[in-house]
Amino acid sequence: MTAPLARIDGVTYWYPGAVTPSLRDVTLEMEPGVTLLAGSSGGGKSTLLRLLDGLVPQFHGGRISGRAEVAGMDPFRTAIPRLATHVGLVFQDVETQSVYGSVEREVAFGLENLGVARSLMHDRVDEALNELGIEGLRRRRLATLSGGERQLVQLAAVLVLRPELVALDEPTSQLDPGGAAAVVAACLKLAGSGKAVVVAEHRLETLLPRADRLLIVEKGEATGPAASRTLAARLTSPPPVVELGAALGWDPIPLSVGEARGRMTLRSALAGTALASPPARADAEPTLVALALGAGPGREAILEGIDLAVAAGEVIALVGPNGSGKTTLLRTLAGLLAPLSGTVRRPPGRTAYLPQNPGALLHWPTVRAEVDLTLRRTGSSGSSDGPDGPDGPDGADAILSSFGLLGLADRYPRDLSAGERQRAALAATLAGSPALALLDEPTRGMDLAARRGLGAALRSLSRRGSAVVIATHDVDLAAEVADRVILVRDGRTVELGPPQRACAAGSAFATQIGSLFPDGPVTVAGALAQVVR
Amino acid sequence: MSAAGDLDGPGLAPRAWLVWSIAAVSVAVLTNNPVYRGLVALVALNVLLAWLPPGRNRKPLAIALAVAAIMAALINVLASHTGADVLLRFPEGLPLVGGPITLESLAFGGAIGLGLVAALLAVAPLSLVLEPHDVVDAMPASMERTGIAVATSMNLVSGIGRTFVSVRDAQQMRGWRPRGLRSWNEVLVPVVLTVIEDSVLLAEAMEARGFGAGRRTSYSRHAWTRWDVTVAGSAVAAAALFAVMRLAGVAMDWYPYPTLALPPIHPLLVAGSIALVLPALRRR
Numbered sequence: 001m002t003a004p005l006a007r008i009d010g011v012t013y014w015y016p017g018a019v020t021p022s023l024r025d026v027t028l029e030m031e032p033g034v035t036l037l038a039g040s041s042g043g044g045k046s047t048l049l050r051l052l053d054g055l056v057p058q059f060h061g062g063r064i065s066g067r068a069e070v071a072g073m074d075p076f077r078t079a080i081p082r083l084a085t086h087v088g089l090v091f092q093d094v095e096t097q098s099v100y101g102s103v104e105r106e107v108a109f110g111l112e113n114l115g116v117a118r119s120l121m122h123d124r125v126d127e128a129l130n131e132l133g134i135e136g137l138r139r140r141r142l143a144t145l146s147g148g149e150r151q152l153v154q155l156a157a158v159l160v161l162r163p164e165l166v167a168l169d170e171p172t173s174q175l176d177p178g179g180a181a182a183v184v185a186a187c188l189k190l191a192g193s194g195k196a197v198v199v200a201e202h203r204l205e206t207l208l209p210r211a212d213r214l215l216i217v218e219k220g221e222a223t224g225p226a227a228s229r230t231l232a233a234r235l236t237s238p239p240p241v242v243e244l245g246a247a248l249g250w251d252p253i254p255l256s257v258g259e260a261r262g263r264m265t266l267r268s269a270l271a272g273t274a275l276a277s278p279p280a281r282a283d284a285e286p287t288l289v290a291l292a293l294g295a296g297p298g299r300e301a302i303l304e305g306i307d308l309a310v311a312a313g314e315v316i317a318l319v320g321p322n323g324s325g326k327t328t329l330l331r332t333l334a335g336l337l338a339p340l341s342g343t344v345r346r347p348p349g350r351t352a353y354l355p356q357n358p359g360a361l362l363h364w365p366t367v368r369a370e371v372d373l374t375l376r377r378t379g380s381s382g383s384s385d386g387p388d389g390p391d392g393p394d395g396a397d398a399i400l401s402s403f404g405l406l407g408l409a410d411r412y413p414r415d416l417s418a419g420e421r422q423r424a425a426l427a428a429t430l431a432g433s434p435a436l437a438l439l440d441e442p443t444r445g446m447d448l449a450a451r452r453g454l455g456a457a458l459r460s461l462s463r464r465g466s467a468v469v470i471a472t473h474d475v476d477l478a479a480e481v482a483d484r485v486i487l488v489r490d491g492r493t494v495e496l497g498p499p500q501r502a503c504a505a506g507s508a509f510a511t512q513i514g515s516l517f518p519d520g521p522v523t524v525a526g527a528l529a530q531v532v533r
Numbered sequence: 534m535s536a537a538g539d540l541d542g543p544g545l546a547p548r549a550w551l552v553w554s555i556a557a558v559s560v561a562v563l564t565n566n567p568v569y570r571g572l573v574a575l576v577a578l579n580v581l582l583a584w585l586p587p588g589r590n591r592k593p594l595a596i597a598l599a600v601a602a603i604m605a606a607l608i609n610v611l612a613s614h615t616g617a618d619v620l621l622r623f624p625e626g627l628p629l630v631g632g633p634i635t636l637e638s639l640a641f642g643g644a645i646g647l648g649l650v651a652a653l654l655a656v657a658p659l660s661l662v663l664e665p666h667d668v669v670d671a672m673p674a675s676m677e678r679t680g681i682a683v684a685t686s687m688n689l690v691s692g693i694g695r696t697f698v699s700v701r702d703a704q705q706m707r708g709w710r711p712r713g714l715r716s717w718n719e720v721l722v723p724v725v726l727t728v729i730e731d732s733v734l735l736a737e738a739m740e741a742r743g744f745g746a747g748r749r750t751s752y753s754r755h756a757w758t759r760w761d762v763t764v765a766g767s768a769v770a771a772a773a774l775f776a777v778m779r780l781a782g783v784a785m786d787w788y789p790y791p792t793l794a795l796p797p798i799h800p801l802l803v804a805g806s807i808a809l810v811l812p813a814l815r816r817r
Contacts, residue, residue, distance in 0.1 A: 053741055081746030089741045095692060096731045097738035099685055105666040108752040113743035115750050125752075143691075157742065336702045353706035360696055361703040363723040377708025414726060429707065 004029035005165045005196045006052055006087075011066035013047065013056060022047045024220040025066070030165060030198060033212030034191040035225050037200040040236050040447045041419025044220040045200040046092070049167040052198070053087040054080045071164055084110065088158025090168045092418065092445075094150040103129075103137045103145070103153050110161045128160040131193075132186050147322040148179020152186060165196040170418075172203055173444050176321045176473050177508070181206065202419075202447055205239040205512055208232065209256035228255055237448035240476060240512040243524045257515045284311035287347035288333065288436055288467045294341035295325070295332040301340045303329055303491050312347065312435075315458060315468040317478035319496075319509050320488035326471035327356065329488060330438045333469060347467060349435030350378050356440045358425030362413035367405055370413060370428040371396045378432035396431065402457040403427045404450060418445040423453070430457060436467050443474045455481045479503040479511045479522040499523075544584060545812060547671035549761035550658055553580075556768035557655035557809050563775040566787045566796045567644040570651045572806035576813075577654035583813040584662045594657055601653060602646035609642030610634060617792045637789040644787065658812075660687055670753055677749050685735060689728065696727045764811045771805040778802060 006029065013023040022044050030052070037045050050056040054075040057064045068075050071086035091097045100106045107128055111121045129135040132152050142150060151171050158166060168187065172180035184206045191197045191212070198215075199207060208214070213225035216234055224231050232242050232253045241260045245253040254260035286309035293306035303325045310316050318326045331337045333344055334353040355361070364370045374380075375396060400406050403423040408416060413424045422445050430437060437458075443451050451474070458468055458481045471488075472478055478485050478499055485502035487494040487509075496502035496509070503514045503522040514522035521527045545553075561573045585591070611630045616637030625631045659668055665684035672680035700723045709719050739745075757765075778785055778799065787796035 050737075055737055055741060059737055059740055079746070080740050081743040084741060084743040084746075089738075091734065091738050091741075093734065096734045098688060099681070099735070099739060100666040100669075101664050101688060102666060105664075105752060109739075109744075110742040112749050112752055113739075113746050115746065115748050118750055118752065118754060121750070121752050161743065331702065334702070334706060336705070350708075351706060353703060355699040355703050357696075357699060358703060360727040361700050361707075361723050363719070363726060374707045414730070425703075429703070 004031050006030035006070045007068065008051070009067045011051065011064065011068055013051065013065075014063045015047075016061045018062070020220075022220050023051070023217075023222075026217075026220075026222045027066075028215065028222050028225060030196050030225070031213075032164075032191070032194050032196045034187060034207065034210065035196065035198045035213045035215050036204065036207050036211035036228065037198055037215045037217065038202075038204055038235055038237065039217040040219075041202070041422075041445060041450060042417030044217045044222075046169050046417070047220075048217055048222070049089060049169050049198065049200055051075060052165065052167055053089045054078060054083045055089070081113065084158075084163070085114065085161050086163050086165065088155075088161060088163035088166045090151070090154050090158055090166070090171060092169045092171075092173065094147065094154050094174070097154060098142055098150075101141055101143065103134075103140050103142060106142060106153060107157045107160050110157060114161070124160050124162075128156040131159055131189070132156050146179060147175045148182045151175065151179065151183050155183070155186060159190070163195070165198065166190060167198040167200075169200050170202065170445060171199065172201065174322075174441070177475075179322060180473075184210075202237055202445065204235070204237070204242075208239055208242070209259070229253065240524050241516065243448075244513065244516075244527055247524070247528055257512050260512075260516050284314070286310060287312045288469070289345040290333065290339075290342065292342035293329075293332065293339055293344060295328050295337060296340055297328055297331075297337065299340070301491070303332075303488070303493075304341075306342070306493050308333075308486070308493065310467045310469060312465045312467055313462045314483045315462050315481050316470070317482035317485045317499075318469065318471040318488050318493075319473070319475070319478060319485060319502075324488045325491060326488045327440055329493075330440050330469065330471055333436075334438050347435040350432065351436040351438065352429050352432075352434035354426060354429045354437075354439040354442055356444070358429065359413070359418070359421035362421065362425060362428065365412055366410050367413050367416075367424045367427070368396060368400065368409040370424060371399055371431045374428050374431040378434075380432040399427050399431045399457070402460065403453050419447055419450055422446055423450050426454060426457070430461065433461065433464055434466055437461055437469070439468070439470045439472075441472055441474075442470060443472065443477050451477060475503055475509045475511050476523070478509065479514065480525070485509065544662075544815065545764060546755040546757050546761040547663055547667040548755065549757065549765045550663055550667070550812075551671040552765040553768040553809070553812060554656050554659055556772040558652045559772040560775050560806060560809070561648050561651035561655060563772070563779060564785045564787075564802075565644055565648060566785055567647050568787075568796050568798055569775075569785070569802055569806050570644065570647045572803065573809060574647060574651040574654055576807060576810040577651060577657070579810055580813040581654060581657050581661065584658060586662070589661055591661075594653070594661065598650050598653055601649040602643075605646035605649050606639070606642035609645055610639045613638040613641070615790050637791065637793050640789045640793055644789075659683075660690075666753070670751055670755060681739075681744070685739075689731065689735070692731060693724065693728055696731075697724050700724050700727070760815055764815070767808045767811050771808045774801060774805040 008026055008028050011023055011026045012021045014021045039045050047056055052070055057076060058080055075083060098106055099109050107125050108121055111124055129138055132155060134152050137149060171183045187197050187199055188210060208228055211228055214228040214231045215225040216223045216231055229252055232255060233246050241254050241257055288310040290306055290308040294301040295303045320326055332339055334351055362370055364373060400409050403426055405423055405427055408420060413421055426442060442454055461468055482499050485496040485499055487496050499522050503509055503511045505515045505518040511522045513524055513527050521530055557573055557577055561570055614632035616635030618636035619633040620636055621634050623631050665687045669680035669684050701720045704719050783799060784797045785802060
């Protein structure tokens with residue numbers, strides 16, 4: 001048995017001014033290997049990671065009780081810079097944690113802070129870059145890197161201090177599948193070299209079957225760490241195969257597509273079952289039309305010859321690698337960027353647009369006030385002080401409820417967790433039944449319950465005739481809500497067809513369920529529906 | 534740039550850049566003579582254009598220069614009512630601006646604006662030519678933390694621009710329209726809040742990577758070349774020349790009141806101002 005690197009014993013923690021604790025009586029041990037930290041948005045994952053390197057309570061203040069020991073030191077009292085040589089923390093947003101503009105200097109920043117001799121620094125930077133296989137990026141500017149590369153650089157910037165424990169806070173939430181795979185591979189490699197790697201994530205598909213342990217934090221209470229299979233059934237945001245296995249009562253629960261493939265009973269049950277036909281909306285009169293569209297954030301087009309027609313009530317998912325132009329396309333469709341060539345015709349009525357990092361737009365004292373603002377501005381009568389009041393089908397309560405925000409309606413939006421804030425921004429954006437909704441990475445930082453809420457809200461919009469276009473890396477969202485999936489790559493769009501085809505086995509955008517059942521369903525709900533049949 | 538996204542060095546040692554900038558700013562503020570200020574502005578613009586990396590956004594600097602020059606000139610011309618040549622007259626009852634508007638106050642306002650433009654152009658290379666880490670390297674050891682603060686601010690600036698665009702877009706799509714100054718609160722407040730949050734996150738990330746542990750070391754060592762010494766030395770000499778001439782009582786300032794007159798020109802001071810162009814010659 002390996003000695004634990006970190007021991008937390010009965011820790012309860014309140015942020016300054018908070019009435020309820022963010023961590024409640026947490027007791028656990030961290031050992032070398034990969035520990036996957038899962039749990040609902042706002043449940044305490046980030047707080048727990050910050051506790052490991054002393055930022056909680058030393059940087060954030062607040063009240064704490066209980067005891068902790070990390071690498072033989074007390075993280076509540078040991079100076080954070082001293083802890084930094086034992087615990088490395090990579091934060092969620094790669095852009096806000098960069099100090100310098102170049103890879104080499106960014107990686108060396110920690111060494112400079114600790115007064116390491118210049119003669120040693122170059123070797124240490126080499127070592128950290130080599131460890132992650134990114135030595136080729138050494139002379140690059142951070143601004144020219146992809147999201148995945150930037151995340152690896154930030155990881156190198158903590159590895160350079162040679163910590164025994166490395167914690168990563170949702171490292172793949174902003175990455176395309178390629179970038180996410182590179183980060184996951186790096187985590188596994190680090191664990192293989194004897195480090196303890198703690199990864200807080202909502203996207204568990206890749207790491208769950210490969211993690212040594214699973215730790216679940218919900219409402220501040222920790223369960224585990226224990227073997228992934230032991231705890232998988234308790235996940236509130238399980239990956240699709242786990243959800244399917246749990247729903248069908250499989251024992252043991254499969255953690256990966258490979259494990260689920262062994263369940264031939266289900267496969268045979270599905271064999272030969274005809275797929276439900278995709279909705280016929282695609283043939284309906286288009287309401288959003290882009291013709292020969294050329295678009296770019298400046299004068300130079302990064303998208304050319306884009307033809308797109310979206311019918312009323314249709315939901316389109318745009319997929320593609322980071323930097324492929326999805327955001328530019330959405331902004332041009334929204335009218336925020338003028339087309340460089342071609343035309344865009346939008347439906348009459350309001351266009352709603354959710355930017356990346358939508359939490360940035362929130363500034364009113366409560367979540368409800370944010371929703372009311374949109375309702376008032378857009379002439380809807382359902383605001384809290386409007387003629388119809390907030391209780392109607394288009395009222396503030398309905399939209400708050402669809403995003404699971406009724407309980408948070410009177411909270412200051414900026415005090416919420418990243419995922420909750422995302423939901424608040426979505427509610428504020430989609431209030432008032434827009435004729436066209438354009439959403440840029442709407443599920444970033446969201447747990448399964450919130451994503452399902454978003455799915456329901458989008459289906460509701462669709463039923464009421466809104467056209468919806470989503471740019472996303474989340475293939476499960478695309479599979480659940482989209483009528484068509486469109487790939488944006490190399491300045492062009494490629495129609496991938498309905499999710500049943502775009503997210504099926506063999507596709508670069510296959511869901512776990514799609515990979516499990518060739519020519520079958522691509523969502524958990526779809527699979528369960530067919531089993532029942 | 535040697536390859537897409539690769540870094541070139543700053544050409545001159547970062548500390549030589551810093552010395553040059555301080556010297557050029559000193560010259561611009563040691564006299565209010567528009568001839569010397571104009572020369573410093575032209576020389577600094579020349580240096581900046583010679584070293585500006587391709588693709589670097591010049592628009593924010595151009596806006597800052599225009600705003601500084603126009604505001605300085607406007608404030609002086611509207612608030613100073615002295616001078617013999619009256620261009621027009623505002624009613625005396627108007628607070629602050631009421632009274633004669635003179636050619637002399639317009640000229641003096643222009644000289645103040647020119648000084649601001651020269652000073653801005655003199656410090657512009659520190660943010661537009663140097664990388665944030667070069668700025669840290671340029672600072673003396675006792676001012677390392679100031680250097681880090683400057684470097685991180687430089688990184689935050691681009692983030693502020695992105696946040697502004699994102700918030701403005703989102704509010705626009707929620708029905709917001711710019712109607713008067715107060716309406717901008719709905720964009721500016723979220724942007725400021727986000728910048729504060731980002732700064733706190735950055736501070737947290739820096740502390741988690743050992744910032745504040747004690748005496749820092751530097752990754753890079755910039756050995757001074759003969760050229761660095763020449764550039765820094767000539768810049769210091771130019772600033773010293775202005776200081777010495779001022780102490781010696783040489784007429785170098787210019788006051789256009791009560792009647793407009795040509796500014797005094799001393800050939801040594803003209804030469805001193807032009808000597809600041811050395812960094813541009815190296816690049817070409």
